[in-house]
Amino acid sequence: MGRLSFLGLLVVIVFSLVAVALASESGVFSDLWGEYQYSSTPNGPGWRSAPEDPQTVYVSIIVPNVRLKEAIKSALENVTRSHGLRLVYVNKPITDYDLKGRIVIVYLPMDFRSEGLLSTECGVSGVLYYSYPGDARTFAELMLSRNVSKETEKTIKKLALELSSSSVRRLKREHVSNQTVGVAYWWNLKAKVGKLKSGNPYEMIANEIASQLDQFLKSS
Incomplete structure (x- = not known):
C-alpha cells in the first residue's frame, strides 16, 4: 500500500510539473507561411513613377475581430x-488611393x-x-473576381500568388517604373x-504581421 501511495504521489508530481511547464509556455506558430516578392525599376521613355507620395502609406485592415484589428493598427x-x-488608415474604398501612396492591406477573414x-x-x-507604387486596384479587382465560399489553405496560398503576379502584370502593362510588391500569407x-505567462495573443499575432511588413x- 505504501508503494502504491508513493507511485501515486510521483504521478501527481510529474503531472503537476508538466502542467506548470505548459502553463508557462508562450509563442507564435504557423501551420503554413510563405511570401512572394518582386522588385524591378525599368526606366525610359513612356515609363512613369508611382506613387504620387512615397512617404505616405495607406492601410486597409480587413479583419472581423475588433480586438485583433486594434492590435494590428498599433503594430x-x-x-x-x-x-x-x-x-493613413483607409475607411473608403481602397481604390480611391490607387497609385497615390504606398498600399498595405491586411486581409484576415x-x-x-x-x-x-x-x-x-x-x-x-x-x-x-504591400505595394510600393500603391497598386490598390489589383487587390480590389481580384477580390471581386474570386468565387470562394470558404477560405482554405489552398485558396489563401492561391490568393497570395495571384496578388503578386497580377500586380506585377498591371504595373508592367501600364509602364509604372517602381514595381516593388510583397505578399505574405499564413494558414493558422x-x-x-x-x-x-503575461501576454496578449492578439498583440503577438499583430507583431508577427508587422514584422513581415517591416521586412517588405x-x-x-
Whole structure:
C-alpha cells in the first residue's frame, strides 16, 4: 500500500510539473507561411513613377475581430513610423488611393480563440499585401473576381500568388517604373500564452504581421 501511495504521489508530481511547464509556455506558430516578392525599376521613355507620395502609406485592415484589428493598427503604426513614413488608415474604398501612396492591406477573414485550462490560443489565416507604387486596384479587382465560399489553405496560398503576379502584370502593362510588391500569407498563424505567462495573443499575432511588413519596407 505504501508503494502504491508513493507511485501515486510521483504521478501527481510529474503531472503537476508538466502542467506548470505548459502553463508557462508562450509563442507564435504557423501551420503554413510563405511570401512572394518582386522588385524591378525599368526606366525610359513612356515609363512613369508611382506613387504620387512615397512617404505616405495607406492601410486597409480587413479583419472581423475588433480586438485583433486594434492590435494590428498599433503594430503597423509602430513599424511605419520607424521607417519615417506617414500612415493613413483607409475607411473608403481602397481604390480611391490607387497609385497615390504606398498600399498595405491586411486581409484576415478567419480567426479563432481557444480558452484552455492551461493556456489561451488565438489564430488567424490570411494575407498581407504591400505595394510600393500603391497598386490598390489589383487587390480590389481580384477580390471581386474570386468565387470562394470558404477560405482554405489552398485558396489563401492561391490568393497570395495571384496578388503578386497580377500586380506585377498591371504595373508592367501600364509602364509604372517602381514595381516593388510583397505578399505574405499564413494558414493558422497562432499565438499561445500560458496561464502563468503575461501576454496578449492578439498583440503577438499583430507583431508577427508587422514584422513581415517591416521586412517588405526594408527591401523597397
